[in-house]
Amino acid sequence: MRALVFHGPGDIRVEPRPDPDVAPGELLIRVLATGICGSDLHGYTGENGRRHPGQVMGHETVGRIVEGDALAPGTLVTVNPVLGCGTCAACAAGTAQLCPTRRVIGVDRTISSAFAELMTVPAANAVVLPDGMPEEHGALVEPLAxxxxxxxxxxxxxxxxxxxxxxxxxxxxxxxxxxxxxxxxxxxxxxxxxxxxxxxxxxxxxxxxxxxxxxxxxxxxxxxxxxxxxxxxxxxxxxxxxxxxxxxxxxxxxxxxxxxxxxxxxxxxxSFCYPAREFQATAEWVASQPPELAHLADARVPLDEAPAAFAGLAAGELDASKILVRLGEQ
Incomplete structure (x- = not known):
């Protein structure tokens, strides 16, 4: 697969990476689109110190299932990127964003995330979206949540x-x-x-x-x-x-x-992230196709142009509010 790899402030490149292995309880997703978040941009510039060399970022995403027991291949999904331990009091209450050992896809350096053609996620973090809605709107669920x-x-x-x-x-x-x-x-x-x-x-x-x-x-x-x-x-x-x-x-x-x-x-x-129930509720609202969503993504680039998009945003040369990186487009 190809992925957008962060190498340090101001340095991000499209490179080949091995296809991820699918562990039990996981799903393999072919990524369709991933939004550039402000936190990704601040990581790219080195402002927030929360992104690390060698990392594949990206957490505002939508894709289709390739492999996994929980969902049929081809199912359209977005991904809740908050990973809790599953056993603490916060996780038991449905508030994994408060888990003391939480991890976030796109932030945790050990997780190859959504600026890649393929990614794996726990099956519980995939949220099904209906066919017939604009696919790229699935990448808006996370910031809307x-x-x-x-x-x-x-x-x-x-x-x-x-x-x-x-x-x-x-x-x-x-x-x-x-x-x-x-x-x-x-x-x-x-x-x-x-x-x-x-x-x-x-x-x-x-x-x-x-x-x-x-x-x-x-x-x-x-x-x-x-x-x-x-x-x-x-x-x-x-x-x-x-x-x-x-x-x-x-x-x-x-x-x-x-x-x-x-x-x-x-x-x-x-306020930080969201509980799973609010992510699900937002996904359902997005799936209802409210007309406002047509205005939210005002630029789209293929993966090969993503480094230039990051550089342009960091330099203040791009006026876009939300850029979607379209994976798989040349």
């Missing part, structure tokens, strides 16, 4: 006025999730005009970050950026008692205005 879990963690409900900070793929997922959960109003803050335009095509009102201070009426904020500046904006634009969900991972450490939390009794809530 991240946004859905953030909205669930924030307790978004019908009377809420929601602010989403950041209009990139995770911010888009948060906004869509808030609407799925019935939020009264959803506003998205985003500095880049092209991303604001995409969010508006999804049917949401947008604003520039500089204007947030005058709109301090939101009782739920979903921070899809994750920086000191974005959290400061979240506090400035939210009501006393507001719920602020931190789902973005721009920086591992941030500075917090403690009084903005304590004296106004705001709650700061962490």
């Amino acid at each position: 991240v946004g859905y879990h953030a909205a669930v963690r924030g307790g978004v409900a019908a009377d809420d006025r929601v602010l989403v900070i950041g209009g990139g793929p995770i911010g888009q997922a948060c906004a869509l999730a808030a609407r799925r959960l019935g939020a009264h109003e959803v506003l998205v803050s985003e500095p880049h005009p092209s991303r604001r335009a995409l969010v508006e095509r999804l049917g949401f009102e947008t604003t520039e970050p500089a204007a947030l201070g005058s709109r301090a009426e939101r009782n739920v904020v979903l921070d899809a950026v994750g920086s000191s500046a974005s959290l400061r904006g979240a506090f400035e634009a939210s009501t006393p008692g507001a719920r602020v969900v931190l789902v973005g991972m721009n920086a591992p450490d941030v500075t917090l205005g403690a009084y903005a939390i304590s004296t106004y009794e705001r709650s700061l809530i962490g």
Whole structure:
């Protein structure tokens, strides 16, 4: 098979790799498409230190079964990349993302992941999608599930006025999730005009970050950026008692205005990945073919052009919000 192999900051190449062996309880998947995630890009640039030389990344994916006892060959699937131990209290509760020894496909250096023509996954992590839906939409389930879990963690409900900070793929997922959960109003803050335009095509009102201070009426904020500046904006634009969900991972450490939390009794809530039930629910929503999905992937490249796509994104030369790498296309 061919795979996209990370060799260090700014260095990623298409190379031959041995086809993976299928262990008992696993499925062999021929990958159709894999999205370039912001965490992949930050790994490529060396910013997050969570990607390692020799690693095959990729976790936003869709493919068809080649081999395995659990599903018939040809079955269309997406993959829940969160791997729990299966025996701890968190796993027993269905929250493998909180497992003390969790691993994540695409992040764990020992797992050859979805930027490859073939990959193996535990059968329990494959989620079946129906034939007849656009195949590439299966690669959107994972980021959409991240946004859905953030909205669930924030307790978004019908009377809420929601602010989403950041209009990139995770911010888009948060906004869509808030609407799925019935939020009264959803506003998205985003500095880049092209991303604001995409969010508006999804049917949401947008604003520039500089204007947030005058709109301090939101009782739920979903921070899809994750920086000191974005959290400061979240506090400035939210009501006393507001719920602020931190789902973005721009920086591992941030500075917090403690009084903005304590004296106004705001709650700061962490959100990471998703439980399996929410991934499944998001896959079912994607399978229903909501029209918004047509706007989410705005560029596609074959595997051979993936190194140039990474380089262009890192240099700020590409304006795409979500690039899908189409495996098997020359």
